[in-house]
Amino acid sequence: MAGFLVPRAWNGTGKRCWAAALVLALAGQGCSARSHPSAIRPAHSNRSIRDVRVLLTTARQDVRIRAAGGYQVRDPRGRVIASGDGRRWVPLGAGPGTLPGNAAADTSWVEVVPTTSALIEVSRRTEHEWSPTRRYAGTLRLIPDGAGAVRVINVVDVESYVAGVLPTEIYANFHTEAFRAQAIVTRTYCLYLMSTRAQAGYDLTAGEGAQVYGGMADTAAHRQAVAAARDTRGLVCTWSSPTGERVFCTYFSSACGGGTQSAGRDDPQHDVPPLAGGVRCDYCRIAKGEAYRWSSRSVSAQEAMERIARRYSEAKKLGGLRSVNLTRESAGGHIQEVRLEGTTGRSLTLRGENFRLAVGGRLMRSANCDVRFDGKSVVFENGKGFGHGMGLCQWGMEGQARQGRTAAEILRFYYPESHISRAY
Ligand SMILES: [Zn+2]
Structure with missing residues (x-):
């Protein structure tokens, strides 16, 4: 069972003794967290664990970036090898200019680091036009794949990542406790993958294969997500493994339709009590459309x-x-x-x-x-139901929140024998 050790810290006990273990588990991929415009300020960035690396897309001359206020391009050693004023869009793709600063020839990857508090903007060409710009906190790591394409990876602090996921994974009008529960689930899922993919080039993708991540946005839903991340900062779901308290892969899906199924039945690494399935749930009866x-x-x-x-x-x-x-x-x-x-x-x-x-x-x-x-x-x-039906039922989460249950109660319901622990 992968997943790093997280000492139980419900009620805030044991905070000091496990901080070092976490730093060790997540060290080595550090990257400075950036500040953000106040209108879309995320929860406080944390420096006790490394940033998460999210694969946004693979650019094939169809992605462009800019960072209003300017940026530096740094090599893996942190040396500045190019810079720009950030006003112009920089295309990413094949041939010269694959990486900003024409750095492709002599480095395995580069990092685009804004020189101001501005967010990095990313736009993708679809058929005949450029998609609406998405904005990201942190930095962009660009890794040529050797075949002319470039992996575009957002290196961002975990709390900003959590806030960037919630508006795409749940409805804006969901209850505050549902937002908080989803924030804990999203953070746990993120930390679980960070612990299992430390040697890989990125931790998770931004699409439906993992959690859908939309970056930063000046919307009510994003502000609510930021508040939920702040209210639950550092909290994760854990279970008592034989070797200590560990995070697990907090699967979730839209609606279970009556009951959850096991995630570990065919996959030994997820054969843990919180993912055993069999939770009876009719709270998702409130789901919109054909989700129930x-x-x-x-x-x-x-x-x-x-x-x-x-x-x-x-x-x-x-x-x-x-x-x-x-x-x-x-x-x-x-x-x-x-x-x-x-x-x-x-x-x-x-x-x-x-x-x-x-x-x-x-x-x-x-x-x-x-x-x-x-x-x-x-x-x-x-x-x-709608989705794989493993772990948390999102519409059930909302149904329970409307009935007055707290995020902690909801999470213990869908992940039996789990606890809420403080990871940082
Ligand atoms: Zn359900």
Whole structure:
């Protein structure tokens, strides 16, 4: 089980003895935290742990950056190798100018560091126009991938990261306690990945593969997120492992639809009591749209097989689809394993969640449904919930918050046998 050790500090005890352990666990990737315009000031940046490295995108001549007020370009040793006034957009991509300052030839990566309190702006070209600018605290680390593209990584303090995730992961009108619970969950998820990916080039991505991170924004939702990060600063979810109190991968999804499923059933590293699943929840009944129950839908067998083959090339050996068999289900009704049989006589077995993501998470909105093959189409019926259904149920969190439960009570409900500890 990965995940760094976090001494229990509920009520603030034991604060000093574990600070050194955390610094050791997260040392080596340090980068100065920046200040921010007061209108969108995040919670206080912290210097007791390293900053998180978030992969924003991979630039292929379709990303541009600027930092109003100027910037320096530093090499991995921190030496200034270029600078700019920040007024012009700097394109990132193939060829000369791949990195600001034409630094690509003699360094493995560079860091763009604003010289004022201005945020770094990033814009991406989509088809014919540039996307709305996103703004980021901290610095941008640019790593050429050797094939002409550049990885764009935001190196930012954890609290600013937490505040940049919340507005994209929950609705702006969610209850204050829901914001606080999500802040603790988001911080824990971040610290868990930081502890497992210390040797990698980045800790997590900004997209749906991890937590959706939108950076800083001058909006009411972002201000509420900043307040929630500040109110819960340093707090994380932990469990009592045999070797001490540890963070775990705080999975969450939109709505469980009636109950959560295990994250550790097929993945030993997540086989911990808080992720065991089986939590009964009807609080998500308040969910908007089809998040609690979803209507039947179908996809042609050909289209389904093409989608699956894009992720699992073995599927091409099946030929056409002959049958879909649900070979394992959780007690709560989540499909845990699917076996596809093809016209060539071959078969392919997939985990339920992998099957769902392969056919499309908008089509098969959760693995808690019935799936059948009618000879022409794959049909999904009696769908419950939206998302993978592991860990925290976000609409359930909101439902409980409206009934007066605190963030701590909500988190203990969805992550059984977990505790709230202070990581810094
Ligand atoms: Zn629920």
